[in-house]
Amino acid sequence: MPELPEVEVTRRGLAPRLQGRRLEDWRFSTLHLRHPYPELDAIRGVALQRLERRAKYLLFMFDNGWVLSWHLGMSGHFHLGKLNDPSLRHEHVRLNWSGGISVRYCDPRRFGYLALFPPGEWRRHPWFAQLGPEPLETRFSVAYLQDRCAARKSAIKQVLMDARVVVGVGNIYACESLFRAGIHPARAARRIAGRRIARLHGAIRDVLREAIAVGGSSIRDFLHIDGSSGYFAHRFAVYGRAGAPCHRCGHLVRRIVQQGRGTFYCPACQR
DNA sequence: AAATGAACCTGTTTGC
DNA sequence: TGCAAACAGGTTCATT
Known part of the structure; x- marks a missing residue:
């Protein structure tokens, strides 16, 4: 998982x-x-x-x-x-x-x-x-992400989850990163301004670093190596929260399906 | 090329 | 209450 x-x-x-x-x-x-x-x-x-x-x-x-x-x-x-x-x-x-x-x-x-x-x-x-750069290493730079996004007309969430672009970003952290950056997950990657891509770049790194820091957030199957639960009190802003109010604006979090995967986002905060 | 769907599995949650 | 469908963190392969 x-x-x-x-x-x-x-x-x-x-x-x-x-x-x-x-x-x-x-x-x-x-x-x-x-x-x-x-x-x-x-x-x-x-x-x-x-x-x-x-x-x-x-x-x-x-x-x-x-x-x-x-x-x-x-x-x-x-x-x-x-x-x-x-x-x-x-x-x-x-x-x-x-x-x-x-x-x-x-x-x-x-x-x-x-x-x-x-x-x-x-x-x-x-x-x-064929793997792309590690998101927490310097090769994954703002300029790199801007460059890769400019070349893609597919939805930004799909680009984030493409391991040739950047590795390690799965369904949860793609959703969470996009929420933090205020970007709609279905927006065409090449139609996002460079400034906003820069913000997304920071959001990806912050979200991943925080999740590592709290011990790896996870839904239900991940167990710590010593057998205790790895399910931390870490709260996702949007993932798994369809129908619940956005913590930031109160609008209801929405769930759509992209590439067969559930995508969660706030329709008011993410454009 | 790129976008979709299916496949691989079992367990849990949701809806009628 | 019971049962069936939907859904779950990933990746690869086949089909439009």
Whole structure:
């Protein structure tokens, strides 16, 4: 489910517990995820050097250069536990690490997927080769976003959710960013003034940073790596609030469908 | 090229 | 109350 903040919070939670530990063993469920389970023999007994993130993918970087990429799909989440803890509901992968630590991957909808890449190869895979800049890095600049928007006549929300433009912005944070910037989600990207794109750029970064800061907001499926709920008191301004009054102006938040996804916005604040 | 719809899954919420 | 439809954070593929 996770959008960038939830994946980043997962990374920050797992990294200090796993870095330096060796992957000793693993178990896969009999049910497949989105793609077949990879062969992991190349990293058996190898220590985890770093846990990184690119877009909504977690990247387990091992000492021998091999990289395990992991996408959480719509409903994936990790639990940390001990070696012989009983299986959790919808547990599909278990990784056992040196020191008796066990990482369980649970995913009711099974849209998640993992893959193992030899040294240097992950960036060339189609999943990664076309990805745009990270929204919180400097390559994602105001000028860059203005440039990409000027070239697109499609709705701005669609452009924000296009991973070739910028990664990590999913349905929730696209809606929230557009609300903060006062931009109607269906407005043609190329018909938004440069000043307003600049405001949107700031809104995207602020919304994502705040969500990371509160621990990754999420609707219902995301769980913290220690098993406690990741559903924070973080309140969305518009997402999921159709029919409720806008906190800013009191008009009723509206829901429309774009590209088959629900879009929430305030018809008075967003133009 | 770009816009739509369907597909992959299960669980929860909504509406009759 | 029960049941069925709608809906859910993502990505990819096929069809207009």
